Amino acid sequence: MLSLMGEVMDLNHWMVLLMFMGFIVLLFRGIPVAFALVGISLIFIVIGEFVLDPNKKIIREFIDFDSVKLTYKKLFASGGRFFGGTVKNPVLVALPMFIFMGLMLDQSGVAQRMMKSMQALFGALRGGLALSVMLIGIILAASTGVIGASVVLLGVMGIPTMMAQNYKAPIAAGTVAASGTLGILIPPSIMLVIMSDQLAISLGDLFMGALFPGLLLGALYIIFIVVYGLFNPSAMPLPENREPVSMKVVRDVAMSVLPPFALILLVLGSIFFGFATPTEASGLGAAGATLLAFFSKKLTLRVFKDVMRQTLNTSGYIVGIFITAAFFAFVLRRYGGDEIIENIVLGSFENPYMVVAFILFIIFCLGFLLDWIEITLIIMPLMLPVILSLDLAVNGYGVVGDPSVVWFAILVAVTLQTSFLTPPVGFALFYLKGVCPPNVTLGHIYRGVIPFVLLQLFGLGIVFAYPSLVTWLPAIAYGN
Numbered sequence: 001m002l003s004l005m006g007e008v009m010d011l012n013h014w015m016v017l018l019m020f021m022g023f024i025v026l027l028f029r030g031i032p033v034a035f036a037l038v039g040i041s042l043i044f045i046v047i048g049e050f051v052l053d054p055n056k057k058i059i060r061e062f063i064d065f066d067s068v069k070l071t072y073k074k075l076f077a078s079g080g081r082f083f084g085g086t087v088k089n090p091v092l093v094a095l096p097m098f099i100f101m102g103l104m105l106d107q108s109g110v111a112q113r114m115m116k117s118m119q120a121l122f123g124a125l126r127g128g129l130a131l132s133v134m135l136i137g138i139i140l141a142a143s144t145g146v147i148g149a150s151v152v153l154l155g156v157m158g159i160p161t162m163m164a165q166n167y168k169a170p171i172a173a174g175t176v177a178a179s180g181t182l183g184i185l186i187p188p189s190i191m192l193v194i195m196s197d198q199l200a201i202s203l204g205d206l207f208m209g210a211l212f213p214g215l216l217l218g219a220l221y222i223i224f225i226v227v228y229g230l231f232n233p234s235a236m237p238l239p240e241n242r243e244p245v246s247m248k249v250v251r252d253v254a255m256s257v258l259p260p261f262a263l264i265l266l267v268l269g270s271i272f273f274g275f276a277t278p279t280e281a282s283g284l285g286a287a288g289a290t291l292l293a294f295f296s297k298k299l300t301l302r303v304f305k306d307v308m309r310q311t312l313n314t315s316g317y318i319v320g321i322f323i324t325a326a327f328f329a330f331v332l333r334r335y336g337g338d339e340i341i342e343n344i345v346l347g348s349f350e351n352p353y354m355v356v357a358f359i360l361f362i363i364f365c366l367g368f369l370l371d372w373i374e375i376t377l378i379i380m381p382l383m384l385p386v387i388l389s390l391d392l393a394v395n396g397y398g399v400v401g402d403p404s405v406v407w408f409a410i411l412v413a414v415t416l417q418t419s420f421l422t423p424p425v426g427f428a429l430f431y432l433k434g435v436c437p438p439n440v441t442l443g444h445i446y447r448g449v450i451p452f453v454l455l456q457l458f459g460l461g462i463v464f465a466y467p468s469l470v471t472w473l474p475a476i477a478y479g480n
Contacts, residue, residue, distance in 0.1 A: 016337040019044055023328070024369060033374055034317075037324035041331040048335060092197055092322075096315040097282030098188050101267075103307045104289035105143055106153060109296045110260050111136060115157045117252040127229030127236040129165060130175045133158040134225060137179025138218040141186040142268070143260045143289075147420060151180030151428050155435040168235040169440045171228065174448025177428045178221055178455075181420040184372070185413055186214030188267055188278075188285065191372060194318070195409050198380045203278040204271050205406050208474040211268070213414055213463045220455045228451075263288045318373065325377035332382075341382050342389075352390035353464075356408065359383055360415050360460070367419030371427065375416060383408075394467045406474065407467045414460045421449040421456075 019040060026036035114136050122128030133154055140150045154176045162172040184191050187207035196203040229236045267285040270276040276284060293299040332338065349355050366375050384405070392404040420428040429445050436445070463469055 013340060015044060015048060015335040016332060016340050019328075019332060019335075019337070027370070033371070034320040034324045037321070037328045037374075041324075041328045044331055044335075048331075092193065092319075094188075094203065094279045094282035095190055095193050095318065096311050097279075097286045098190055098193065099314050100307060100311045101143075101188075101263075101282070101285040101289040102150075102183070103310050104286070104293055105140075105260070105263070106150075107298055107303050107307060108259075108289065108293040109298050110256070110292060111140060111153050112157065113256040114139065114253075114260075115161075117249065117256045119161065120249045121253050126233060126238055127225050129158070129162045129167065130171065130225045130229075130236060131222065133162075133175050134179045134218070134221050137176075137182055138186070138215075139257065139260050139264075141179075141182035141214065141218075142264045143285075147181050147183045147428060147431075150183050151177060151431040152435050154180050155432045159432075159436055159440060163437060163440070165239055166237050169444035170448035171235050172448070173432060173436065173440055173445040174450075174452050175221075175225065177421055177432050177445065177449050178452035179218075180431075181417055181428050182214060182218060184420065185210055185217065185417050187211060188282065189413070190318075191376065191413060191416065192409075193278075194322075194373070194376050195380065195413065198376060199384055199405055199409055201402070201405050201409065202474075205474040206409055207268065207271060207278060208476075209406050209410050209470040210413060211473060212469045213410055213459065216462065216469070217414070217417075217456060217459045220459055221452065224451060224455055259292050263292065321373050321377060325374070328378060329381060338382050338385065342386050345383070345386050346389065352392055355386065355390060356392070356411070357464070359386070360411055360464075363412055363415050364418060364457075367416060368422050368424070370419070372416040372419050375419070376412075380409075380412065394471065403467075403471045407470045410470045411460065411463060414456065414463055418453050418456050421453050 022040045022043070023036055026040060027033065031039070115132065118132035118135060119129065122132045125131065137150060137154055140153075158176050159172050162175075163169070183189065187210050189207075189210065192206040192210055193203060195201075196206050225236075263285065266288045267281045270281045270284060271278055290299065293303065345355060345359060348358050363375060363379060366379065387405055387408050388402070390404070392407075394404040394407050420426055423429060423446060426449070429442070429449065432445055433440075433442055
């Protein structure tokens with residue numbers, strides 16, 4: 001009996017390993033993520049249920065109507081869980097609202113006005129243009145929650161201006177890519193909305209917990225730009241015609257920054273002070289972004305239709321991956337994949353914090369191959385039982401739910417931010433290459449993002465060492 005169980009476990013190990021390998025192979029063959037997830041799941045259902053019989057160790061007849069009927073019932077019984085538990089989750093109502101808010105804010109012209117005014121304010125400083133781009137990226141991150149539009153917008157506005165001032169291509173490209181990706185971490189972030197659903201924790205806790213780590217990364221970027229400009233002045237030369245800063249310039253900057261700050265206060269302030277839930281705040285944010293576009297005279301029927309269409313496409317894409325990832329996870333659990341992964345991770349180290357570090361290392365490596373959506377939807381539910389089983393002495397200060405899970409989620413969020421900047425699947429790199437001038441090559445972009453990836457890992461180490469950066473603000477926000 002023990003020998004038989006060992007052989008069955010060996011077979012399950014192979015099934016789980018081949019499922020992951022098959023999924024990655026399909027992705028590199030150019031198969032869309034949703035089709036790859038459901039396709040590999042169906043293949044292994046056929047192999048496991050109709051071809052191999054682990055209990056009897058024999059080749060089963062391919063057409064076995066009793067087996068087909070049983071598997072049919074299992075799959076369709078789980079269908080109610082996929083659609084009822086995933087698509088109908090009220091937390092996910094915030095997802096299309098935040099996507100709409102980010103896209104509408106992109107159309108409002110706020111970023112263009114900030115870029116113009118900040119160029120006048122910081123343009124006379126060494127690295128001033130890079131600082132302007134970084135500050136705009138931080139403000140956009142706290143008012144959009146998406147990265148695609150931010151990277152493209154900053155690339156279109158910032159790189160030609162920096163190149164015209166003889167900035168080196170790597171530092172110009174790296175600044176734009178890094179600042180644009182902050183939107184996936186600084187709330188309101190759609191990644192945090194998805195994590196909240198997958199880990200069954202408070203979205204308000206995640207929003208508040210991510211604020212300090214996000215601002216920490218932004219501060220590290222700014223410090224790097226200032227220091228880099230001091231030690232490598234030829235990479236960021238001063239403009240030839242420097243004009244003094246007047247009160248008019250300062251007033252223009254204040255007027256351009258005020259609208260997005262008002263939107264940030266509307267969304268995050270309503271959550272922080274308890275006036276609205278995160279889902280309700282997403283509706284306020286969507287309405288606020290629409291009003292900004294209206295008062296900026298950018299809101300037309302065509303703009304509204306385009307934003308609605310892009311929101312529908314993006315939301316549909318994410319929900320499609322939600323359903324297929326749940327299907328993939330169902331098949332994976334059918335062969336004990338969650339138990340196998342849990343045993344491997346827990347058996348790697350005795351120290352619980354080393355286990356967390358090992359998980360983050362795995363996620364960082366996966367970021368080179370997979371998008372953050374696949375990692376969040378497939379890996380996070382598998383790692384949740386591991387984190388819950390660890391004895392992590394994380395001071396929650398009265399955080400709603402398990403503070404160790406909130407801390408772990410933010411650690412993963414910071415780690416996943418690197419996936420946007422690491423080749424070959426760094427989406428920010430491809431967004432940026434599509435709008436860069438021809439003289440900015442992919443090699444320039446790769447070299448430019450290296451120091452920012454290292455800064456992200458340094459920031460990750462700080463958050464790892466000081467969990468209170470994550471857990472303190474949620475407790476204050478909820479009055480605990």
